[in-house]
Amino acid sequence: MSVKESQKDIEVLAKDLPLHCPMPEMSSWNSHPRVFLDVSKTGAAQCPYCGTTYRLKAGEVVKGH
Template sequence: MQNHATDNKQRQIEVTADDLPLHCPMPSMLLWNSHPRVFLPIEDTGEALCPYCGTRYTLRGGAAGGHH
């Protein structure tokens, strides 16, 4: 049986607009409670770095062009 959850050892994760608002750790991580949940602002720059575990998130398609 294959487990589709990711672990916190992966340091580069690509996310989509469906994952917003972005927070780390993500629910799909095996160690989802390894550090306090922190929301990461990724919409403006297209990248975010978790201050707790150092995971770098990149937004597929890049930063949002404008605000709604």
């Protein structure tokens, strides 16, 4: 997979879970189908459509997800 210059790295909080891309706050919120991403196991996940990487903020505790 090639890395595009437009890709982003976004830090998320436990309160943002369950996490999906695109997020409502994004300017391109309707650019691709919504996909749910699991950051609770590894601390990071990458969207298969746009390549945006989501990282769980250091020290965040995930409960119930």
